[in-house]
Amino acid sequence: MLTLLCNGTVITPSEVIENGGVLFEDGVIKDVGNTDEVRAKVFRVSEDKIQLKIIDAKKKIILPGFINTHHHLYSTFSRGMYIPGTPAKNFVEVLEKLWWKLDRVLTAEDIYYSSLIPLIECVKNGTTTIFDHHESQEFQTGSLDEIQKAVEQIGIRACLCLGSSDRYGKGQEGLEENERFLSKIKNEKPELIAGMVGLHAPFTVNNDTLEKHAALAKKYKVGMHIHCAEDLADENDSVEKYKMRIVERLKKFGALGEKTMLIHCIHIDEKEMDIMKETKTNAVHNPESNMNNAVGCADVLTMLKKGITVGLGTDGMSSDMLSQMRCAYLIHRHNKKDPRVAFCEAPEMLLQNNSKIAEKVFGKKLGKIEVGSPADLVVLDYNPPTPLSKDNFLGHLIFGMVDATVDTTICNGRVLMKDKKLEGINEEQLCQKSRELSSKFWERIKKL
Numbered sequence: 001m002l003t004l005l006c007n008g009t010v011i012t013p014s015e016v017i018e019n020g021g022v023l024f025e026d027g028v029i030k031d032v033g034n035t036d037e038v039r040a041k042v043f044r045v046s047e048d049k050i051q052l053k054i055i056d057a058k059k060k061i062i063l064p065g066f067i068n069t070h071h072h073l074y075s076t077f078s079r080g081m082y083i084p085g086t087p088a089k090n091f092v093e094v095l096e097k098l099w100w101k102l103d104r105v106l107t108a109e110d111i112y113y114s115s116l117i118p119l120i121e122c123v124k125n126g127t128t129t130i131f132d133h134h135e136s137q138e139f140q141t142g143s144l145d146e147i148q149k150a151v152e153q154i155g156i157r158a159c160l161c162l163g164s165s166d167r168y169g170k171g172q173e174g175l176e177e178n179e180r181f182l183s184k185i186k187n188e189k190p191e192l193i194a195g196m197v198g199l200h201a202p203f204t205v206n207n208d209t210l211e212k213h214a215a216l217a218k219k220y221k222v223g224m225h226i227h228c229a230e231d232l233a234d235e236n237d238s239v240e241k242y243k244m245r246i247v248e249r250l251k252k253f254g255a256l257g258e259k260t261m262l263i264h265c266i267h268i269d270e271k272e273m274d275i276m277k278e279t280k281t282n283a284v285h286n287p288e289s290n291m292n293n294a295v296g297c298a299d300v301l302t303m304l305k306k307g308i309t310v311g312l313g314t315d316g317m318s319s320d321m322l323s324q325m326r327c328a329y330l331i332h333r334h335n336k337k338d339p340r341v342a343f344c345e346a347p348e349m350l351l352q353n354n355s356k357i358a359e360k361v362f363g364k365k366l367g368k369i370e371v372g373s374p375a376d377l378v379v380l381d382y383n384p385p386t387p388l389s390k391d392n393f394l395g396h397l398i399f400g401m402v403d404a405t406v407d408t409t410i411c412n413g414r415v416l417m418k419d420k421k422l423e424g425i426n427e428e429q430l431c432q433k434s435r436e437l438s439s440k441f442w443e444r445i446k447k448l
Contacts, residue, residue, distance in 0.1 A: 001025065001051055001052075001053055002023065002024075002025045002030070002042060002050065002051065002052050002053065003023070003024055003025065003052070003053040003054075003055060003375075003413065004021050004022070004023050004035075004038065004039060004042070004052055004053070004054055004055070005021060005022045005024070005055045005057055005062060005377055005379070005408075005410070006020070006021035006022075006035040006038070006039070006054060006055070006056065006057060007019060007021070007035055007056050007057050007058060007059060008020055008021075008057025008058070008059060008060050008061060008062040008379060009059070009060070009061050009062065009388065010022060010032060010062045010369060011061065011062065011063050011064075011369065011393065012032060012368075012369045012370060013368055013369075013370065014390070015390055016388060016389055016390045016393060017032070017033060017034065019034055019035050019036070020032070020033065020034060020035060020062060021033065021034070021035035021038040021039065022038075022062060022369060022375070022377060023038050023042065024375035024377075024413050025413070026413065027191075027374055027375055027412040027413035027414070028372065028373070028374060028375060028413070029369065029370065029371055029372065029373050029374070029375050030371065031371060032369055032370065032371060039052070055408065055415070055418070057379045057407075057408070058407075059383075060379050060380060060381050060382065060383075060407055061379065061380040061381075061382045061401065061404075062369070062377060062378070062379055062380075063126070063369075063377070063378045063379075063380055064351075064355075064366075064367045064368055064369050064373075064376060064377065064378070065126060065127065065128025065129065065366075065367070065376030065377060065378050065409065065410070065411060066125070066126050066127045066128065066129075066321040066322070066350065066354075066367075066378065067127070067128070067129040067130075067311075067321070067350075067354035067355060067357075067358050067366060067367050068122070068127050068129070068130045068131065068312075068313055068314055068319065068321055068324075068354075069131045069261060069282075069284045069311035069312060069313045069354050069357050069358070070131055070133060070225075070261070070263050070284045070286055070311075070313025070314065070315055071118070071130045071131065071132045071133070071313065071314055071315070071316060071319070072132070072133055072134075072135075072315060072316030073114060073115040073118050073119065073130075073132050073134065073147060073150075073316070074102075074103065074106060074111060074114055074115070074134050074135060074136060074316075075099075075102070075114070075316035076113075076114035076115075076117050076118055076434070076438075077102065077106075077110065077114050077434075077437075077438040077441050077442075078098065078099075078102055081438075081442055081445070082442075083097055083098055084446070085097065090231075090233075091230065091231035091233065091293050091294070091295050092231065092233050094293055099135075100137075100167070101445050101448050102445065103135040103136050103137050103138075104136075104137050104138045104168075104448065105138065105441060105444040105445055105448070106136040106138070106139055106143075106441070107139060108139060108142065108143070108146050109146075109437060110437055110438075110441055111134075111136060111139070111143055111146040111147060112146040112147075112149060112150050113150075113430070113433060113434045113437050114434070114438075115132075115146065115147045115150035115151070116150045116153065116154065116430050116434070117430065117431065117434055118316075118319050119150055119151060119154040119156060119319075120154060120422065120425060120427055120430070121318070121319040121320075122154070122156055122319040123154060123155075123156065123409045123416045123417050123422065123425075124319075124406060124409075124417065124422075125318075125319050125320040125321065125322070125406055126321075126322075126378035126380065126406040126409050127156070127319050127320075127321055128156050128157060128376040128377075128378070128409065128410075128411040129156065129157040129158070129159075129358055129362075129366055129367070129376065129411075130156065130157070130158050130159070130319075131158075131159045131196070131225065131261065131284075131313070131357075131358075131361070132147060132158055132159070132160050132161070133161060133163050133198055133225050133227075133263070134147060134160065134161065134162050134163060134198070135162070135163045135165070135200060137165065137167075137168050137170055138168075140162060140170065140173050140174055140177045141173065141176070141177050141180070142177075143162060143177065144160050144161075144162055144177060144181040144195075145181070145184075147160055148160060148181075148190070148193055151192065151193065152190070152192065152193070154416070154425065155192075155411055155412075155414050155416045156192070156411050156416070157192045157193075157362070157366070157374075157376070157411060157412065158192065158193060158194075159193075159194040159195065159196055159225075159358075159361050159362070160181065160193065160194075160195055160196075161178060161181075161195060161196040161197060161198030161225045162174050162177045162178050162181070162198050163198040163199060163200040163201075163225075163227075164177075164178065164198060164199050164200065164205065164209065164213060165199075165200035165201075165204040165205060166204060166205050166206050166209050167200075167204045171205060171206070171208075171209035171212075172209075172212075174198075174209075175209070175212055175213055175216060178195075178197050178198060178213070178216060179216055179220075181195055182195045182197070182216075182220045182222065183220075186220065191412065192411075192412060194222075194361050194362050195220070195222060196217070196222050196223050196224060196225040196259070196261075196361065197213050197214075197216050197217040197220075197222060197223070197224045197225070198224070198225045198226070199213055199224060199225075199226045199227075199255075200226075200227060201226065201227040201228070201230065201234055202226070202228065202234060202237070202238055202246045202249060202250065203233065203234045203237035203238065207242070207253065210249070210250075210253045210255060211253045211254075213255070214253050214254040214255040215254070217255070217257075217259075217260070218254065222259060222361075223257060223258070223259025223260040223261060223282075223360070223361065224255050224257075224259075224260040224261070225260075225261050225263070226250070226255065226260070226261070226262055226263065227263045227264060228246055228247070228250075228262035228263060228264055228265050228268070228283075229246050229247075229264060229265055229266055229267040229268045229272075230263070230264040230266055230267075230290075230293075230295055231266070231267070231293075231295045232267045232295075232296075234246060234267065235267045235268075245268070245269065245271070245272055246268065246272065247262070247268055247272035247275045247276060248271075248272065248275065250262075251275050251279065256275070256276070256279040256281040257279055257280065257281060258279075258280035258281070258282075258360055259282075259360050259361055260279075260281050260282065261281075261282045261283070261284050261311070261357065262276065262281060262282070262283050262284070263283075263284045263286065263313065263315070264284070264285075264286060264290065264295075264298060264315075265283045265285075265298050265300075265303070266290060266295055266296045266297065266298045267296065270302070273302065273303055273306055273308060274306070276303070276308050277306050277307055277308050280309075281308075282308070282309045282310070282311060282353075282357050282360075283298070283300065283303055283308055283309070283310045283311070284310070284311045284312065284313045284357075285298055285300045285310055285311070285312055285313070285328060285349060286312075286313045286314060286315035286317070286324075287324065287327045287328045287331045288314065288315075288317045288318070288323075288324060288327050289314065289315035289316070289317045290315075291327075291331065292317065297331055297332070297335045300328075300332070300345070300349070301332060301336070301341060301342070301345060304345055304348070304349075309353050309356050309357060310349055310353055311349055311353045311354045311356075311357045312324055312325060312328060312346075312349040312350045312353070312354055321350055322350075322397075322401065322402045323402060324350070325346050325347060325349070325350040325397075325398070325402070326346070326398055326402045328342065328345075328346040328349060328350075329342045329343065329346035329347075329398055330342075332345070332346070343394060343398070344394065346398070347394050347397055347398070351367065354367060355367030355368060374411075374412055374413075375410060375411075375412060375413040376410065376411050376412065377408075377409075377410040378406055378408070378409055378410070379406070379407040379408035379409075380401055380404045380405075380406055380407065381404050381405045381406070381407045381420075382396075382400060382401050382404035384396055384400065385400075405420065406420075407419060407420055
């Protein structure tokens, strides 16, 4: 059925349309423009009686659905969890005391429910596409199916992979799960699901595992999703063991390319940046997570100047991309001690570069309101207190819209939330089950 989301301020790549409307059908945008003109065209093209569903944006802001290029759905059960013993004093200890314990006790049901909750939060925050990086070392085979099931239940778009690691001697099993899932979606062609080849991080995989995963990515013509130089320990490990820096090592084994994402890139040097530029490899910035782990701030401003496509992710900290964008804006001004930077670059990572990365992976123009693009749309409850135009949109985005509430979320033409109410999702029931499972999960972790 034809649907018209109308009577709002539409933000397109080139203009701000007051009293704007977006017409879509079968999950694809058919027309964008003034509400009255779009509606009139619908009835001019056919003399037959046309059924047109109207969704009134009530003068709110209509934006493309947000894209998160690095998420960790499996991390949900860590919220509020007590970690006994001495607090971790560095990033490696954070991994050892929290994340590497957590990913060893996840069950299939845990993975499914720990995915559902942040996926709901995606909908509530207007995030309609995510790139998830999963880890569950004691339950790898079939783990991506549990996440796919949750994604399809909630209704957003997702690129999935398993972050393989040799730290428990299970790199081969991780490889097999990545291949099993890629083969499955190649045959089944699920509309909202894509896949990549995942690796945990260079310092937790040997050369054999790295080479096999890079070969798998080439076989399926997909990119790789890899944590890179999040902590200095990762770079030090590469130099000590392999006599080369991380990005050099990844290049040597064929892991780089225009569909590959290197996550964090905090401790890479300019030579490594140049390799990423040369190979068209993407970086993904996760400022809130980096601050939380006290690992440093990636020099994404230099990467952007070099022409590297730098996207924006949350690393499992949240599903709120607007707050992540403003965090990036603030941290780079603070880090550079320069109030002239990041005003354009932070929104660029969210609105332009995440879209570029998603298009490479999904083969569709995501993150844009234009004819032919998927109908991934968000209505933001923001009433601008000053004039809003294409020339001052970024000022409204950073200082106003970032604090606004999402009213309506649409993915692939399907309404997932309307008037701030989730459609067909019993959030309370799902959270109750999640609490029950996480309590048992915490007890298992205590025994490690």
